[in-house]
Amino acid sequence: MNMLTLALAKGRTADDSIKLLEKVGIHFDDFSDQSRKLVFYDAAGLIKLIFVKAVDVPTYVENGAADLGIVGKDNIMEARKDIYEILDLQLGQCQFAVAGFNGEEPPKNNVLTVASKYPAVAKSHFQKKGVPIETIKLNGSVELAPIIGLADVIVDIVESGNTIRENGLTILEEMDAVSTRLIVNKASFTTKSESVHAFINTLQTGLE
């Protein structure tokens, strides 16, 4: 069996992902998201876990720097990488949504401006509807954009909708559902087939 490299997204679902791995018997004794360490080995010596920024997980996996990745669907959709997306780990469930001021007509003669951490997702959503848009890429506090007039609407992931409401915005349209997925490098799927399939099957038992 080959040792597999698993890229785990830092952030809100990291702890739950580790718990899921523990549940199926893959233990990382020294793991702590407070630690500055970025590489961990499981007790059985079969998995090398690298702890990376969520947006980078699809890149690591596509390039084969990691065989497997655990990351949110939001980042997968934005990155549009050539990878296998095998399992839904049912963690961090939320939803993409368009939000803005309620009742405000979209500008008639101007192109709709959309602020988002996910410009590619926003673009493809509005393209499907036949609405031309301009995107503004922001890295945080996206809700601010319509308030200060930087954009007409935002596209973001929404869990409870509290942040949106507290900033006086409304969800105008619900988009795709988001949750944490297991992604796999296509070459590893083929050339390290035995270990990769064993891992997928093990993880699957934790989901049932």
Added chain:
Amino acid sequence: MQSYVTDAGHHLSQTDYQLESRLLSAIRARFRTYGYQETGTSTFQDYDMYASLIGTVGKHNMIKTIDPSGDVLVLRPDVTIPVARRMAAEKTTRRRLFYVQDVFRQPQDKSHHKEFTQAGVECFGENTPENDAETIALAVHLLQDLQFDQFKVEIGHAGFFKDLIEELPISTEELRKLQELIQSKNLVEIGPFLNDLSVEESISEAIKRIPLLYGDPRDVIEKALTITLNDNMKQTIEYLKQVYHLLTVYGIQDSVVFDLGLINHMNYYSGIIFQGYLTGYSKPVLMGGRYNDLTKQFGADIPAIGFGCIIDYLLEARKNAGQVERIEDTVEVVIYYEQSSIQEALPAASKLRNAGYQVLTQPIDKGSIPTTCTVYVTNEKSLLVHKQKQMPFQSVDELEQLLRTEMRET
């Protein structure tokens, strides 16, 4: 001073060029042993031809130029299409051709290369499971030659998926999405997606299982038989079974896996498709398949199969795997001469070069050059030195004789 680095093209170091050239001679030699002849195509191709062929290279991916008459030309975005067109134009029906050429594509991501060296084969006029198996065997043979110890060739069939979706009333946009889901083996989303389309239950069940039709060919065939819906699909599975049998005769069954969820973005494939992966390298290094209908677009009807490998990837993979053989920077023979003996030295060099030796000449007082054999031609002596052995000679013929004996030992 000009900057050393630009992002205009790809950058190979001198060592990389040497490695690439060795790689290419090994590949050319292997292609010839399967009866293929070298061919080539023009760097400039007709934009309209590519634009009118549906499902080949996207318009955005081609690098365009405009000639003085205003016609749009593209830098060769692929080799198969111009080769197939020439086959049709020359009204030839059977030919085995190989090429080593650069192809140019505008990458989506600016940091990727625009230029790739591709080496591939195109076999026209044969349409049998034997021919398919032989082509896959050649692909495997090639990867073995290049000493990749672990690799897998994934085999699928373009017809299987096409036959299945033929009965579906879905739009091009929905089809694109469905292909995307199958290609990423996204079992999570295929189900809900098909439900939304109100696809007939039995077809929907079959489509959902396509991504699982992966792995050991015998298992895949068995599983596929339980979901095949129409006669065409049954025939496809029967055909794949024959090809698999032939691959076992070639003894390469351990190097292949079946993946009926494999979909190639080149839409002209009509039958078997395959791609090769190396352990530890994330991109497929070779891709190909059967394209029996392509020449129909040029008014001929010649069945064909082919594959191409991307040399840049192979080179990178070899370097990653630490398989970089030492590049010799020594020449075989250096002749040092005194000015008074130049009359003997230079003709001697010509003679040795005619015999195929690599020879440099150098005035004896102008420094030395790294070499395997050293020859001195001076007034006092004519001497060949090799491995600290000194061998005097009287004539060039004698020198050649000595060299032949010495070089044979190394």
